[in-house]
Amino acid sequence: MSGTAGIDGGNATYGKKPFKRSRSHFTDRVTADGRDGWPVEPGRYRLVVSKACPWASRALVSRRLLGLEGALSLAVADPIQDHRSWRFTLDPDDRDPVLGIRYLHEAYDARETDYPGGVSVPAVVEVPSGKLVTNDFQQITLDLATEWTALHREGAPDLYPPALREEIDEVAEDVYRDVNNGVYRCGFAHEQKTYEDACRTLFARLDALSERLANRRYLVGDQITEADIRLFTTLVRFDAVYHGHFKCNVRKIAEDPVLWAYVRDLYQTPGFGDTVDFDHIKRHYYQVHTGINPTGIVPLGPDLSGWLTPHHREQFGGRPFGEGTPPGPPPAAERVPAAGRP
Structure with a gap:
């Protein structure tokens, strides 16, 4: 199998050459001041994960520790994806009930058609537009810890102390x-x-x-x-x-x-x-x-x-x-x- 490995945060290319993980293509950030055009707002975004994926699991743990369940909703993909990408076959009618899509690639396509990369998790999707915001697995958890503080639960730990x-x-x-x-x-x-x-x-x-x-x-x-x-x-x-x-x-x-x-x-x-x-x-x-x-x-x-x-x-x-x-x-x-x- 060559191309992109679905479990990876970012894109993973492998084949005859040594394994190499490329940088995330969508690196916009959801921030308190909305400087990238994506301000922190309760209910505006949906976190898409696979519980199989270690990179997505980072976001799952951070979201739980910080108490963001009520502010950032969660979509869990089937651990077995096919050539069309991560799929929502764990949900009724094989669709994510909030985004209304069958495959995560639909959110990627809504943001940019034929972009150079695979469909990876974790992914943050804007609910009203259905567009992917970011798949930057390295930055997502840091932003949950530092940019989403107004929505943290009372008693949330500081996971990234200055x-x-x-x-x-x-x-x-x-x-x-x-x-x-x-x-x-x-x-x-x-x-x-x-x-x-x-x-x-x-x-x-x-x-x-x-x-x-x-x-x-x-x-x-x-x-x-x-x-x-x-x-x-x-x-x-x-x-x-x-x-x-x-x-x-x-x-x-x-x-x-x-x-x-x-x-x-x-x-x-x-x-x-x-x-x-x-x-x-x-x-x-x-x-x-x-x-x-x-x-x-x-x-x-x-x-x-x-x-x-x-x-x-x-x-x-x-x-x-x-x-x-x-x-x-x-x-x-x-x-x-x-x-x-x-």
């Missing part, structure tokens, strides 16, 4: 290059050396992160930040899909005591695990990537019960939500079905 931004950016860049994107460089490698180089780089970075987290609860400061969200969405998928499907099998995350405790700590934190659907994750990767898994068989494992076991990370102190409070339970319509959770 005093920590330089360090957050530095850590997040390493995580993006070697871990978030690194698993894809392993999975879509077409030459042995390319794969081995990517795999060694991935596990060297995981080793460094394990060392960093050995005596601290979170990546930066003493609370959850954007950096933790970005690492979590890859770690939570690692043993279920990346270890086997992408050949990232030097070891499992569950075999690293520090990273396994860290990701369980986050999974058990309100706003994280309650957005994760392991059923969507597994079915997407194993059934869509036919170039890697031509049979489309979805494995039964791994056993998910370990996600709810004690992690003992409280010993390092820290305040998960800083000066804020945990979010309430997710809206009933957004709860992960039993098939997707431990």
Whole structure:
């Protein structure tokens, strides 16, 4: 399979050449002052995600932690997309009930016909016009944290504190290059050396992160930040899909005591695990990537019960939500079905 990989934030090109992720084409921002023509307004925009996609999952976690469910509505695409892009076959009549479209490409086409790129999630769509606003997966969560503050819930955490931004950016860049994107460089490698180089780089970075987290609860400061969200969405998928499907099998995350405790700590934190659907994750990767898994068989494992076991990370102190409070339970319509959770 060549072209664009549907699960990716931005566009992912792969084939005989080494895997390369291109920049998002639509980089407009929804801001408090509307400087790009898209002002923050409750109900004006709809966040389109796939629960299979790690890049979209960042936005899901941020939206939950910040309490934006009532201001930014959510559309969840079927984890199995076809050649026409992400589809809304989970909804009645196979249409998104708010946007009225069957495929996400319709929102892209409403913005720009025949644009140079694939149809990716996360995507922010303007409801009145039906036009895509942005698919800039790197910027969307930062803007939710800093531009949507007037609509945050009472007690929302500061996920991108000004005093920590330089360090957050530095850590997040390493995580993006070697871990978030690194698993894809392993999975879509077409030459042995390319794969081995990517795999060694991935596990060297995981080793460094394990060392960093050995005596601290979170990546930066003493609370959850954007950096933790970005690492979590890859770690939570690692043993279920990346270890086997992408050949990232030097070891499992569950075999690293520090990273396994860290990701369980986050999974058990309100706003994280309650957005994760392991059923969507597994079915997407194993059934869509036919170039890697031509049979489309979805494995039964791994056993998910370990996600709810004690992690003992409280010993390092820290305040998960800083000066804020945990979010309430997710809206009933957004709860992960039993098939997707431990």
